[in-house]
Amino acid sequence: MDAIIIETIIKAIIVLSVIAALAGFGTFIERKVLAFMQRRLGPMHVGPFGLLQLAADGIKLFTKEDIIPQHANRLIFMIAPIITAATAFIALAAVPLLPEFTLFGYTVHPIVADLNVGILFILGAMASGLYGPLLAGMAQANKWGIIGSARTAILFMSYEVVTGLSLLAPIMLVGSLSLIDFNNAQSGGIGEWMVWQQPLAFILFLIAGFAETNRTPFDLLEHEAEVVSGYATEYSGMRWGMFFIGEYANMITIGFMASLIFFGGFNDLGFIPGFLAIILKVSFFFFLMLWVRASWPHVRPDQLMWLCWKVLMPIALLNVLITGLVMMV
Amino acid sequence: MGLEKFKDRNVGIQQYKVVEHEAFPKSNAQKFARVMKRMVKGELFVGLWVTLRTMYQALFQDDMHTVKYPFEKLPISPRYRAIHEMLRLLESGHYRCIGCGLCEKICISDCIKIDTKYDENQRKEVTEYTINFGRCIFCGYCAEVCPELAIVHGGRYETSSQQRASFSIFEDMLTPIDALSSQKEYPGFGAVSPNADDNIKKTPLAY
Numbered sequence A: 001m002d003a004i005i006i007e008t009i010i011k012a013i014i015v016l017s018v019i020a021a022l023a024g025f026g027t028f029i030e031r032k033v034l035a036f037m038q039r040r041l042g043p044m045h046v047g048p049f050g051l052l053q054l055a056a057d058g059i060k061l062f063t064k065e066d067i068i069p070q071h072a073n074r075l076i077f078m079i080a081p082i083i084t085a086a087t088a089f090i091a092l093a094a095v096p097l098l099p100e101f102t103l104f105g106y107t108v109h110p111i112v113a114d115l116n117v118g119i120l121f122i123l124g125a126m127a128s129g130l131y132g133p134l135l136a137g138m139a140q141a142n143k144w145g146i147i148g149s150a151r152t153a154i155l156f157m158s159y160e161v162v163t164g165l166s167l168l169a170p171i172m173l174v175g176s177l178s179l180i181d182f183n184n185a186q187s188g189g190i191g192e193w194m195v196w197q198q199p200l201a202f203i204l205f206l207i208a209g210f211a212e213t214n215r216t217p218f219d220l221l222e223h224e225a226e227v228v229s230g231y232a233t234e235y236s237g238m239r240w241g242m243f244f245i246g247e248y249a250n251m252i253t254i255g256f257m258a259s260l261i262f263f264g265g266f267n268d269l270g271f272i273p274g275f276l277a278i279i280l281k282v283s284f285f286f287f288l289m290l291w292v293r294a295s296w297p298h299v300r301p302d303q304l305m306w307l308c309w310k311v312l313m314p315i316a317l318l319n320v321l322i323t324g325l326v327m328m329v
Numbered sequence B: 001m002g003l004e005k006f007k008d009r010n011v012g013i014q015q016y017k018v019v020e021h022e023a024f025p026k027s028n029a030q031k032f033a034r035v036m037k038r039m040v041k042g043e044l045f046v047g048l049w050v051t052l053r054t055m056y057q058a059l060f061q062d063d064m065h066t067v068k069y070p071f072e073k074l075p076i077s078p079r080y081r082a083i084h085e086m087l088r089l090l091e092s093g094h095y096r097c098i099g100c101g102l103c104e105k106i107c108i109s110d111c112i113k114i115d116t117k118y119d120e121n122q123r124k125e126v127t128e129y130t131i132n133f134g135r136c137i138f139c140g141y142c143a144e145v146c147p148e149l150a151i152v153h154g155g156r157y158e159t160s161s162q163q164r165a166s167f168s169i170f171e172d173m174l175t176p177i178d179a180l181s182s183q184k185e186y187p188g189f190g191a192v193s194p195n196a197d198d199n200i201k202k203t204p205l206a207y
Helices: A002-037 A053-063 A074-094 A118-129 A131-139 A143-174 A179-185 A199-212 A237-262 A274-295 A301-328 B003-007 B028-041 B043-060 B102-106 B141-145 B177-182
Strands: A101-103 A106-108 B084-086 B112-118 B124-132 B151-153 B167-169
Touching (some): A002 A074, A002 B043, A053 A237, A074 A237, A118 A131, A131 A143, A143 A179, A143 A199, A143 A237, A179 A237, A199 A237, A199 A301, A237 A274, A274 B043, B102 B141
Antiparallel strands (some): A101 A106, B084 B151, B112 B124, B124 B167
16 A cells, blocks of 8 residues: 555656656747747757757746735635646646556556546546636736636636537547546557547547647637736746646647547557657647647637537537447447 | 849839639528538648648758848848948059048038148148047938048948947048958949949030
């Protein structure tokens, strides 16, 4: 029993530090990729290829003054970013990050907690992460913040439905909520990937995932051109940085979920070993999010609700219905 | 951007394309048809392809548009009017200025100060020549009026200064004697036009 507790704590610390570092690195990659797609160079001067820009930004964020506005609700204002960052990492607890491997004769399962309701847990944790922007916007006594939190509420009401319904069809096919079962169900190579059976569910999940992580077609929460910075208007320093880290950790989680549920997870892919395969898949989904940000304009809040309730939700329901009929026949 | 493109100010001959707008849908059936057409057309993927192609061109085909400014500079027009230069005669190396004082006279912001004296050969010698760049508006009249093409505008445009008024003296603006072979004529105001020889006509003496 003690061994399990110690092992879990060690795994949690490793996941936290590695994913937090990767989230920081993600900001660098985002700036670079966006720059290249706009024929710019991006960060260049701090370190080789601007790699140490990360460290410079981190030092800046840590040493900036932590300002709390005069009429803000202090407690909620201080807690809100912690909710976003914490839930992003809590969601990662049920994600199997790599295949099993043996270290010094000890078999390591690179998942913090193999829950039998893994997907439900991840969706729930990520959904409660939206409380961060919601409370932050309302606590800061700023009109842009209020608009930002109103938009968060829109997002909250719309996209959780699509995320859940789109994943329902694959869950019916596999018959389990554990991501490891999903991975094992697709162990037969590219032909058994879930995306061939459920292409519609994959597209719906991807759209909902973009909305869930506030990425560009749906980045209404803090769209600078409209609402200054939305829910993050009054934040500075490390509290703002926690929102940022939470967002990037969520992007990584969505990348892992898409790879595990629809793209064969960490099974060996031809000559590519499993751990490399999943890293490549997640990297591709991360790149896709940046790519889309460089390419597409974003939608208005009314278009978002229109898209969700009038297009995506009926399609998701139809998908579930058709999947059920096919399974019965 | 090449210099030729930069100098081409004839906007009238550029190839403009008129963007075609389709008619706005009136009935619900037309609206539905437009939605379906746009859905199947895959224009979003065209957008993705464009950015990916741009990234490929920027990274691998040397199409990066960033100019690392202090290390790289864009070419400026040869007629650009920046900090003045004083030119020398190519044969003797003596400065071209004859001390006539026309530039001082014409300067509308009153920033040129010239003082002369006769040297031992009874030639005008410039004893003092300063331009107050805090006042100069770089209008180019001095270069235009100069009968000897002695004062011209150069290409040095980085002129930020810690002082409000910063003067430049004759020796600073004069072409260094060892750089005489690389001295360039100024093609801007007051310079001889490239086809000057063609425009020469015989003086009508036979009335």
